[in-house]
Amino acid sequence: MNMQDNELDDLFRSKLGGLEMEPAAQVWENIQAQLGGQPKKSWAPVWSIAATVLVLLTAGTWFLLDKPAKNKPNQVVQLKPAPKAIEPVKAMDPMDVEQVDIAVKTLPSVKNNITTTNHIASVKQSKGNKVMASVKLQKVKPATIPEPIVQPQIPVLASVHIKPVMQPIVPDMNLNAPQISTEPAIVKPVNALAAASITNETEKKVKKRGIHSLGGLINAVIAKVDKREDKLIEFTETDEDQSSVTGINLGLVKIKKDK
């Protein structure tokens, strides 16, 4: 071997020995994958929080947008979604609807005074739970409604040209029935008894719960805000680590898992 060979070797060694070249980003990703994969980050908690926030925001927006409609001054019956604060006025809702229905049937002339069908639809929607509950009550015990309850209505309803007619009321028909503008005060005294029974029933439905878990805590907080029977969102309240959703009520969309 002669010097020239060394010269050649030196040339390559000196020029290439200290060379640097940037590898593609993919190389590290491959190395990382081969070393045992990227440490798995569990996104489950993040997603569950994000989902809850999304649901709350959606529902909150829905409530805010929906509220002004409920509080229109020309609303016949003030409907508030507060089961604990049931007043005779509210308890009257179903009866009111029914009686109006009767009136409409029996007195065609009154139909001219019908406000709108929309009105009733809004009552039904916004007041869904209570109307349903009340209708249910009537379905179960139609005979228990004492005649005297209806009787006092005669003079009252007469003022709006309604004659009391005792006939079976089909709940479904109420949903389609138009409504007449009536003063809440007029009907107010009529249904004291029915109101009382509804109140009792509602009270039974109020569940006494302790807070044992995150689900329970969320339920308690939501219960403060959402007074409906089917809450915006309900969780299981077991002491298990994982609380799962048992019910969602977005007004139009309701999902309820039986416990």
Next chain:
Amino acid sequence: MMFLKHKYSTEDLIVKCRAADRKAQELLYKQFASKMLAVCMRYATDKMEAEDMLQNGFIRVFQKINDYRGDGSFEGWMRRIMVHTSIEYYRKHHKMIHVDIEESGYEQSVNGLAACSLEAKDLLAIIQQLPTGYRMVFNLYAVEGYSHREIAEMAGITEGASKSQLSRARTMLKQKIEQLEGKKYEYAG
């Protein structure tokens, strides 16, 4: 990332890498990847192949980092792993060209090279054009500084074959340089 890079010394990173700390592994990789890729480039025919070698090399570095005892530079240790990995890459992929023993009559005297104006990238291109076996032996002998016996052991060839390959590699390299340099290439005598 850059901030962290300055925060840890290579020694710190090595200690953390021994505990398979993923972040430290990444920082160590980022610190040495470009140098090590250049090593692999000399053994590969193109960058893609070199990156494959680099990948295998770093995996081995992390797997064997407990074997590094701190005697000698860490970079040198890593470089040796890269070289071994590159050789293994060819052996694995059956790219090792057979050794042409008949041609092992000693090299024609290679004439002295004048100051070479070729850039590193030109030299790299030249070296990558060599047949695989020639390239490997030349790299191991001329750039890395291994003896023929070591090369024979590493590459799984005979010492004679190593010498033969080196000789043919040099001849080819000089021809390539001559072509590129043109008139700049001069005969020493």
